[in-house]
Amino acid sequence: MERNVPSIMLVDDEADILEFLAYNLRKEGFSVHCARNGEEAVALAATFRPDLIILDVMMPGNDGYETCRRIRSLPDMGRTVIAFLSARGEDLSQIEGFEAGADDYIRKPVRPRVFISRVRALLRRNPSGREEPARLVYGDLEIDRERYIVIRNGIETDLSRKEFELLVLLASKPGKVFTRDEIFTGVWGNDVVVGERTIDVHIRKIREKTGTGSIRTIKGVGYCFS
Amino acid sequence: MERNVPSIMLVDDEADILEFLAYNLRKEGFSVHCARNGEEAVALAATFRPDLIILDVMMPGNDGYETCRRIRSLPDMGRTVIAFLSARGEDLSQIEGFEAGADDYIRKPVRPRVFISRVRALLRRNPSGREEPARLVYGDLEIDRERYIVIRNGIETDLSRKEFELLVLLASKPGKVFTRDEIFTGVWGNDVVVGERTIDVHIRKIREKTGTGSIRTIKGVGYCFS
DNA sequence: GTGAATGTTAACATTGTGTTTCCTTTCGCG
């Protein structure tokens, strides 16, 4: 019933940062596991095989690079994206990070919005296919997730961010009926504070731009892309 | 043979909130137990092993975190999902909650619709596997719960919401005779009062759309899917 | 700061579901 939510593992010895990041990710609907040190991280990674691992470079004992290598050497870990968290001034360490098998670097201090969009971008890199590819093509409709545009019969149309995220959510499972609640958590995150009617307005705008036939209403239930 | 209804335990010292939540959950057909404090909560949890526990953070004496830890340390409690209730502004405490073994937090004030859908989502997380598959196939009839359609001999048919919910209920146990009362509580919930004849009308529409043979009438008792 | 683009709310129009009503048909039982 629920969308296959991407899972993320956070590894940091500082509880504050862990909490902060986990809170922001969960709010966006991601599944989050936390580890306090390298040992825990390797064990958790082996168990949950997260789609994305965010790893602090500086940790007591077994440091980030070592942990990264050990995780990379686990079986079936090729599809997992690993990103390092590093404080300012540790620039030199970047090279060692990439050598250890990291895919990206995230600089502290972390700002929530930037962080979340970075995470999404990283998940898109994940070849496991849990997150859709950059371009989705359905009949005469093409959705380009990188450029935030929709191409219908060769005509490009801009969508706003919310419009686009909503469309992408629906299009991620054509035919599936998304309830209003699923749409809220999928697009707005877990603690929703917008009115019930907001979705309708966005749906209308999407229909206006992509053609009426693209989204079907199932009264009393929700909407569905077809 | 009754349907295996998910059980939920509510823990809060404020009677108002307890009643409000219990009322809304029972209306949706859940089995609800309430506790006023940590002691009661631990005892009840041990006895009933609910599928989901919703725990207020702020309680006199033994607070929510401590209660959560004690519940988590009970035997066979691994499959239980625990969620915290917290008021706005307690942001930091949410994180302590996760450390204490919580799976999610719910912000006050609680809005019934959002709350219910959140509860359903949490129950779905429960690995006990009670969740039902998206597609049910019976002979030449296929019910696609994800797409809200019925396929008979390859022909897709739309059902309205009530029609669909009723059909899904009957089809969840083929051969079982559902009494009218069971149908009412299963589809309409516990406190909705509608006329006796309403069910008949929906049954008629379902038969119209899915073929006469799908639902059998047991006069004086109820209906049965076959 | 300022203005444009986006997001949200509010108000009204419209649609279709859900329910009721009323009448007909079927079934169970003596």
Add this chain to the structure above:
DNA sequence: CGCGAAAGGAAACACAATGTTAACATTCAC
């Protein structure tokens, strides 16, 4: 076989859910 209760069926109604528009609020780039 006839009677009454229960269910089938068709239509009408009420109302909740959604469509639509415009005003208002917010965000973001410049």
